Structure formats: structure tokens, C-alpha cells
Amino acid sequence: MRRSLRGALRPAAKATGPTLIVTYLSLLVLLPIAAILSKSFENGLGSFWTAVTQPEARAALKLTLICSLLVAAFNSVAGLVIAWVLVRDDFPGKRVVSAVIDLPFALPTIVAGLTLLSLYGPNSPFGINVADARIGIVFALAFVTLPFSVRSVQPVLAELDRETEDAAASLGASSSVVLRRVILPSVAPAMLAGAGLAFARAIGEFGSVVLISGNLPFKTEVASSWIYSLSQSDQLSAAAAVSTVLILIALIVLGAIGIVRRRFNVGEAV
Amino acid sequence: MKSRWRLPLRIVALGYLALLVVIPVGSVFYRAFQHGFIAAWDAVTTPDAVHALWLTLLVVLIAVPLNTVFGVGVSLILARHRFRGAWLLDAFVDLPLAISPVVVGLALVLVYGKTGWFGNWLAAHGIEIIFSFPGIVMASATVALPYVVREVLPVLQEIGTDQEQAATTLGASSFTAFRRITLPSIRRSLAYGVTLTTARVLGEFGAVVVVSGAIAGRTQTLTLFIQDSIDNLNPVGAYAGAVILAIIALVVLTVLGADREGRKAKWRSRSDQSPSDSEMPLPSTTSVLMSPMDH
Numbered sequence: 117m118r119r120s121l122r123g124a125l126r127p128a129a130k131a132t133g134p135t136l137i138v139t140y141l142s143l144l145v146l147l148p149i150a151a152i153l154s155k156s157f158e159n160g161l162g163s164f165w166t167a168v169t170q171p172e173a174r175a176a177l178k179l180t181l182i183c184s185l186l187v188a189a190f191n192s193v194a195g196l197v198i199a200w201v202l203v204r205d206d207f208p209g210k211r212v213v214s215a216v217i218d219l220p221f222a223l224p225t226i227v228a229g230l231t232l233l234s235l236y237g238p239n240s241p242f243g244i245n246v247a248d249a250r251i252g253i254v255f256a257l258a259f260v261t262l263p264f265s266v267r268s269v270q271p272v273l274a275e276l277d278r279e280t281e282d283a284a285a286s287l288g289a290s291s292s293v294v295l296r297r298v299i300l301p302s303v304a305p306a307m308l309a310g311a312g313l314a315f316a317r318a319i320g321e322f323g324s325v326v327l328i329s330g331n332l333p334f335k336t337e338v339a340s341s342w343i344y345s346l347s348q349s350d351q352l353s354a355a356a357a358v359s360t361v362l363i364l365i366a367l368i369v370l371g372a373i374g375i376v377r378r379r380f381n382v383g384e385a386v
Numbered sequence: 387m388k389s390r391w392r393l394p395l396r397i398v399a400l401g402y403l404a405l406l407v408v409i410p411v412g413s414v415f416y417r418a419f420q421h422g423f424i425a426a427w428d429a430v431t432t433p434d435a436v437h438a439l440w441l442t443l444l445v446v447l448i449a450v451p452l453n454t455v456f457g458v459g460v461s462l463i464l465a466r467h468r469f470r471g472a473w474l475l476d477a478f479v480d481l482p483l484a485i486s487p488v489v490v491g492l493a494l495v496l497v498y499g500k501t502g503w504f505g506n507w508l509a510a511h512g513i514e515i516i517f518s519f520p521g522i523v524m525a526s527a528t529v530a531l532p533y534v535v536r537e538v539l540p541v542l543q544e545i546g547t548d549q550e551q552a553a554t555t556l557g558a559s560s561f562t563a564f565r566r567i568t569l570p571s572i573r574r575s576l577a578y579g580v581t582l583t584t585a586r587v588l589g590e591f592g593a594v595v596v597v598s599g600a601i602a603g604r605t606q607t608l609t610l611f612i613q614d615s616i617d618n619l620n621p622v623g624a625y626a627g628a629v630i631l632a633i634i635a636l637v638v639l640t641v642l643g644a645d646r647e648g649r650k651a652k653w654r655s656r657s658d659q660s661p662s663d664s665e666m667p668l669p670s671t672t673s674v675l676m677s678p679m680d681h
Contacts, residue, residue, distance in 0.1 A: 140452070147497050217409055219639060230625065326613070
């Protein structure tokens with residue numbers, strides 16, 4: 117009798133875990149994302165289009181994309197240099213440097229924004245004031261995306277066969293030729309993947325940008341700030357429409373990274 | 387590359403890191419204590435600051451355990467069962483990393499806000515989520531959702547189920563088998579994932595600012611307090627609050643770094659040949675953040 121009861125209860129008990137998990141995921145992710153999509157199209161495609169092409173939205177999206185592209189490109193070069201130094205160079209305190217690279221990940225974004233404001237804001241000890249200027253946004257995005265750029269090329273660089281480089285050098289190739297013909301071709305896919313991750317991160321960034329950019333419409337207002345101000349003034353469908361654009365761009369970029377990784381066998385970064 | 391490039395590159399790399407990360411973070415500490423320790427202490431012991439600190443800790447105490455249980459559960463399902471749509475579950479867990487925190491906040495407002503999908507029902511039952519404590523917890527839990535899964539899932543896939551099956555064959559209940567066999571083997575990665583989750587929940591700003599309404603002394607977390615202090619020309623309060631969060635971040639980095647070294651050592655002692663870096667299963671601080679997209 118008891119056994120049969122337990123037998124009857126077991127499937128129910130077994131299903132509880134998955135049910136709870138799906139419920140949790142639905143409440144936090146599925147329903148909210150569905151709500152964004154449905155809200156952005158609630159008044160039809162026309163109003164979606166109006167929302168994402170009205171002047172302030174267009175300016176914010178353009179600024180976000182340009183700054184993110186700039187930062188992704190610049191940081192992938194800086195990331196390569198830093199990764200090279202970490203892999204090939206040796207100096208006291210290298211482990212500390214390695215930890216410093218992860219700091220932007222561990223540091224809350226608003227603190228990141230504050231750190232940049234304190235050094236490159238109105239009271240800058242260096243006399244460099246990038247607050248309320250577009251270059252300030254680039255500073256903030258460079259800060260938060262630095263780890264992506266370094267950590268995606270570092271493992272590839274570490275695996276790179278040094279003998280090929282030495283062989284090329286011994287055959288008379290200059291450093292720049294070795295860099296161009298030997299190193300770059302091997303790390304290019306990883307650099308591209310790192311740049312993509314940095315870009316995807318940058319387009320949605322808010323906390324680190326909000327303090328230093330000043331959020332001046334048409335000047336320093338990034339897409340996430342624009343979404344925020346729309347949501348504060350209860351223009352929720354317009355906010356959802358711009359959000360949909362950001363989500364789509366991020367998903368396309370991440371999909372492309374997946375393709376690059378499979379094609380070139382880069383694998384998951386570190 | 388020739389060694390004459392070594393020094394210039396080192397200087398460029400370290401210089402960039404110094405200007406972008408080290409000096410700015412250092413300057414926050416300087417600014418916080420510029421007017422003395424007492425001033426900084428006073429700034430973070432005002433009623434609003436203390437409230438923000440407690441609220442943040444309370445959010446951590448609720449969101450982190452929930453996400454931990456969820457993360458282990460999802461990892462178990464994904465590692466142990468083959469089913470259609472598994473990749474979809476995997477992708478949805480990662481989704482919060484690909485989305486701007488502000489969008490996460492907005493999405494929650496659209497479901498649980500006054501005019502949201504559940505707005506009427508919640509209002510009828512007297513439940514307030516948006517502009518209230520539950521909303522802050524949900525926003526924080528959502529952005530930190532993937533971390534435990536990303537750390538625990540690979541380990542579960544690697545260890546397989548042989549030992550657990552042996553235990554159940556010998557009469558252990560599945561709970562006992564989980565507690566005695568599985569849990570000890572994922573302990574390290576679980577701790578790692580929980581640490582990352584905690585760091586993210588503590589420091590979340592974008593998602594929380596949208597759902598909380600940032601009412602001082604009520605729904606203001608520590609990150610919101612920092613922003614509010616800057617807006618209200620209370621820089622010492624902002625910098626002192628930032629120092630608290632920065633110290634926590636440094637502790638997190640140290641813990642994770644020490645853990646990474648520990649794993650490296652363990653791996654070395656286990657294997658006879660000296661493994662190259664690529665063979666070493668070395669989860670870095672960034673692994674979880676990078677695999678899908680960010681943090």
C-alpha cells in the first residue's frame with residue numbers, strides 16, 4: 117500500500133523541481149522579454165518605426181553605435197598589446213596586473229562611472245575634463261569592456277607556437293612582418309570575437325556612462341539613457357521599441373560571434 | 387617578436403591600465419578620505435546611507451539564495467537530461483547578460499508595473515512590486531541569473547553520474563546521493579558562481595534604478611545612494627559609498643584569484659605531465675561573463 121502511494125507520488129515530486137525552475141525563469145526572463153516585444157508593437161509597426169526614428173532616439177542610437185564601435189576597435193588593439201605583455205613579458209607584479217584587468221568586471225558600474233568622473237571630471241587633477249562630452253562616454257565604455265578585449269585574445273596568444281615566430285625572425289623577417297604575417301592571422305578571429313563581446317556590452321551600458329556623460333539630449337545621451345528617460349516619463353511603448361532594437365543588435369552580434377568561433381575554432385573565451 | 391619591443395609594449399600596456407583603471411579607482415579612495423576619515427564615516431552613517439546599506443544586504447540575502455537554488459537546479463536538468471528545447475533553456479538563462487540592465491528593469495515594469503500585464507491583479511491583491519522592495523530583488527536576481535549556471539554546469543557535465551548511481555544502487559535516497567556525492571564535487575564552482583552572483587547583485591544599478599523609484603530611505607540601494615549623492619552635491623557621501631563597494635569588489639577579486647591559483651595547483655599535483663595553459667581547466671573571473679556575452 118505504502119509503496120504504491122510513493123510510486124504515485126514520485127512523478128509528481130519529480131515534476132516539482134522543473135516546474136519551479138520554469139516558473140522562476142518565466143517570471144524573471146520570459147514574461148518580461150515577451151512584454152518588451154509586445155509593448156513595442158502594441159500600436160502597430162508604424163508607431164514602432166516612429167519611436168525608433170524620432171530625432172532624439174535616432175541621435176541616441178547613432179551615438180551609442182559609433183561610440184561602441186570605436187571602443188570595440190580601440191580596445192581590441194589595446195587588448196592585444198596587454199595580452200601580449202601578460203603572455204610573453206615577465207616582470208614583478210604581473211599577477212597584480214592580471215587582477216587589475218578583471219577589476220572592471222567586479223566593480224559596480226556606477227562606481228566605475230564615479231571613478232572616471234573623479235579623475236576626468238570637472239575637478240580633474242590632470243586638468244582633463246571629459247564630463248558632459250562624448251569622449252567621456254568612450255572613456256567609460258573602454259573601462260567596462262577592457263576585460264573582454266584582453267581575455268579573449270590571451271588564451272590564443274598563449275597557445276601560439278613561438279617556433280614559427282622564431283623561424284620567421286631567423287629567416288630575416290622584421291618584427292612588423294612577424295606581427296602581420298604570423299601573429300595577427302592567428303589571433304584575428306579571437307580579436308574579432310572579443311571586439312564583438314565588447315561591442316554587445318557597450319551598446320547596453322548605462323551605470324558607468326550616466327554620471328560622466330551628463331545625458332544631454334542630442335549630444336551625450338546614449339540609447340540606454342534615452343530608454344531610461346522615456347520610462348521615467350511613462351512613454352513605455354517608445355521605450356520598449358528602442359529596447360527591442362538594442363536586444364536585436366546584441367543578439368545579431370552574439371550570433372555572429374558564435375559563427376566566428378565555430379568557423380575558426382576559437383572556442384569559448386578562456 | 388624581438389626583445390627590443392618588450393619594454394615599449396610593457397610601458398604602453400601598463401600605462402593604459404594605469405590611466406584607465408588603477409589611477410581612477412585609486413582616486414575614488416583619495417576623494418573619499420580627502421577630508422579625513424571622520425568625514426567619510428559621517429557621510430556613510432547618515433540614516434539614508436545606513437538604510438541603503440541594509441537594503442542592499444537584504445536584497446543580497448534574498449536574491450542570492452534564490453538564484454543559487456535555481457542555478458543548481460537548471461544545471462542538474464541541463465547536465466542530466468536530454469530533451470528537446472534544452473538549448474532554448476540554456477539560451478534563456480544567458481539572455482540577461484545580452485540585455486542592457488535598463489531594458490531588464492523596463493521589462494519588469496511592463497509585467498509587474500501599475501499598467502503592466504499583472505498590474506490590475508497585483509493591485510487588487512494589494513501587492514506592490516515595482517517601486518518597492520520585491521521589484522528590487524527581482525531586478526537584481528534577473529541580471530545575476532546566469533552566473534551560477536555558467537560555473538556549475540560544466541563541472542556537472544564533466545563528473546557524470548556514475549558515482550551518484552552507485553550510491554543510489556547501494557540504497558541512498560536521491561537526496562542523500564546529491565548531498566554526499568554531487569554537492570562536494572561542485573562545491574568549488576558553486577562557491578565561485580555564488581561569489582560572482584553576490585558581486586553582481588551588490589553592484590547592480592541600471593535595472594534597479596528603473597524598478598525602484600529610488601526613494602531615499604525606502605527603496606534606495608547603495609548604488610542608487612551613490613548616484614543620488616552626486617546629484618545632490620554630496621560628493622563625500624558618493625565617494626565613501628563607492629569605497630565600500632570598491633573594497634567588496636577587491637575582496638571578490640582576491641577570493642576568485644586565490645581560488646584560481648588553488649585550482650591551478652590542484653591540477654598540477656594531479657597530473658604527471660606538466661599541462662600547458664590550454665589544457666588546464668581554468669575558469670577565470672571572466673569566463674562566466676564572456677561565454678554568453680558580458681556582465
